[in-house]
Amino acid sequence: MAIIEFSVLSYYTTLIGDECITLGILFHNLTTNERVFEITTNWRRLASFDDELDIEFVKEYLKGIKYTVERNILNYNDNFSIREFIKHYVNEFRFGSVQSYRTDEVDDFIEKTKKIFLRFDYNKKERLNKNEERAYIRELLKSNRIEYSTKKISGKYDDNIKFDYVIGDYGIKIFIFEGKSLSHLISAAKTWSYNAYELKDKIKTVFIYDIERTDSEYFKTIMSILKEHSYQVLKFEEGFKFLLSLNNNNIAI
Structure with missing residues (x-):
């Protein structure tokens, strides 16, 4: 069973504000050391969120992160810590807390996570339905040992x-x-x-x-x-x- 850690990258309009939009998700498979950085494709939504933002700059910025973290011939055997990597992002582009999940279906988990945090990259028919979303939340909360109740x-x-x-x-x-x-x-x-x-x-x-x-x-x-x-x-x-x-x-x- 693989152990997956992931962190969500968001863009904040100000350094002290809470309003943000998701730009990407960084996944690290601790079992294989494989790293994947999934990037939004909904640039129109980002432009609407902040009409002063340079979209072409953001695209290149995200490509730079993807090239840095994903395994290639130069970093294939390097040790990688997602926590060490994300702590350097403290400006308007910030990674969230690291979450973990155990799964035998790595690709399926990554796809579902994308449909949660990058849901507006998908058309309505491709998004998770209500029951699928709730099942995902329950499993993720359990995997991160976040206790919850559904009692009235x-x-x-x-x-x-x-x-x-x-x-x-x-x-x-x-x-x-x-x-x-x-x-x-x-x-x-x-x-x-x-x-x-x-x-x-x-x-x-x-x-x-x-x-x-x-x-x-x-x-x-x-x-x-x-x-x-x-x-x-x-x-x-x-x-x-x-x-x-x-x-x-x-x-x-």
Whole structure:
């Protein structure tokens, strides 16, 4: 069984800000010492994220990383540490924390990881469905020994509130907007916003949503509702990074 370590490279608009976009994923197979750096192909999305960014510079920058880390005739036998490599990236281009996974299906794991963190590089039919995404999350959390619960939490009126995951003091709810009528989801957003308010003394509610920023007034309304009482509201790829950063083993019940 192979042990795979990986880290996600993101571009931040500022050195101190939290808003970012995923540019690539660095994989290291500890069993074979093979390294793979997968790069986004959705340059239009990157240009929309920051219209002042030099896209051609970014392309060359990422190619440089790929050439440096992937095994070639010059570095074939070199020892490689993903943790040592990524610590030098501290500007607007930053790697996230290193995650690990044990698998017999290396190529399949890499492809699924790309579809999670680079999901907008794929058309809708190629992306993981809801059940596949949840299965991926569960396996990755287990592999990184991040304990989670799916038990219902008792609300103020003895009602049962079910998050997708409860990790430490955080309750995670994933909103699937893609392919749905946003106008019909406003009532669900109101319900979960109230849940976040009701549980604020015991749970920090984090909402994760699966579509890009949109000019739809319904989307803006939903975002305003969700942000009112939640701890954070995160885009899909940012949400997965947040999940993997939670190492607290105290599970709220």
